[in-house]
Amino acid sequence: MDTLFLAEVTLAGLGAGALYALTGVAFVLIYKATRVVNLAIGEILMLGGYAFLGFAAGLGLSPWLALPLAIAAGGALGWLVERALIRPMLGESPISVFMVTIGLGSILAGVVQLGWGADPLRLPEFMPSTPVFIGEAYLAPKVAIGFVAAAVVIGLFLALFRFSRGGVALKATAADQGAAYSVGIDVPRVFSVAWILACATAAGAGVLIGAIGGISPTMGVFGLSVLVVVIIGGLDSIAGALVGGLLIGLVEALAGAFLGGEFKLVVTFALLLVLLMVRPYGLFGTHEIERL
């Protein structure tokens, strides 16, 4: 086997996997804090890409200003969605809340189509295009930048959750909301911050993904691949999202290169099925113990 080819496929797979992981973190954050499976995360990611396009191309701002603005727009959307749609659903069945997020996704996709049309668009170039070589293996520069950015953000999140009081508050809220509230943790604020951070992260991931592959109103289906990632990693584990993301990225790239593109999804979902049979709560997810 050609080792150089293998190395290049592996690198590309890890690059894609890092973006899965980053979006996975957004998923996990919301699930951990609020126990909501947010299926609209793919559409929020898409909106991040379009917001960037709007700021950079529409308003003619520098991409380096448009990027933080797009991330901030994602955060603002997260805040709004949590306050206006999710909090009133508090105490409703999880399926109802899940359906609300599906509806939200459709609305966001529709809004984007109304504003920018259904055709795929390219984001303005803003990343350096010098090819990156690791050893002899070539890596597309945008993929490399995406990988580094995702790694930095995930590393930051991991450190924050481990060492800050906010991280402790998140963990406590995830474990028992009533108890957290009673020891002085502002649970509604944890909800709010989790949605803001998650949606800002998703919007940032949207800009990275859009820079690599362009943006379109159907980009939200990326969220479904990420759902596979977080189910494999464990819905409530940041580390799980990281490992699951890299794993799925790698598996997809290898399957695409050696078995053919049509096998990508087959292999991914076969992996999901096997894993769910062995570890139904994911690789790193909390094993719910029911004592009777």
Place this chain on the structure above:
Amino acid sequence: MTASPILEVSGVSLAFGGVRALNDVSFTVPEGAITAVIGPNGAGKTSLFNTISGFYRPQSGSIRFAGESLDGVRAPQRAARGLARTFQNIALFRGMTVLDNIKLGRHAHMRTGVLDALFYWGRAQKEELELRAEIEERIIDFLEIQHIRNASVGTLSYGLQKRVELARALAMRPRILMLDEPVAGMNREETEDMARFILDVKEEWGVTILMVEHDMGMVMDISDHVVVLNFGQVIASGTPREVQGNDAVVAAYLGSGDVGAIARRIKAEAA
């Protein structure tokens, strides 16, 4: 009662739709004493607790704590002011150790910022060390849970979990400790241990205690003051002895024995 009240509940009413959980409830909790709230199932005891700790917002009435009104004060701020509580069905942070659970009780009092904590320097380190010393020396030794301090709470027996919940509440440096059925489901020995801890908390720590409890033996043994709730209303209050002899209390628990009384009550409520 000579001590001044630390908690004053006056005219509190709470309804869920058509169900009146609390109806014009008023009573006071004297500082430094043990006050028990008793009453039949569904009398509104836990609703009362949830209202005092800020989980529910009453439709009318007010609650004053240490001379200040709690109107508009949210649950986390009430916790920071020294209102600590435990729950009827244990609410611990599962998956965490006993020590971590207890440390979380101090959350509301910590002032460390994100950056301090991230680098674990200065204030963060000092605060952590002080906290650890206080918890180790005072709370863990006091409640006799040294042997399980690094155990995961999910693996502990029911009685020990209740004790960890009490430890976490103590770590909150409470001025008033609210215990919701502290000995429910415990055996005789566990009940006696818990009763002893509650008395010690009152005497050694000087913490006021407000508890809901069904174990009449324990309530009558250790309480200084008893409030009886039935159908969301206070029907009696006083010392354990006074309450035990009260006709309304006996009727609430045992029924009045008078068949005509039920018919009269139905008629009165229909009118």
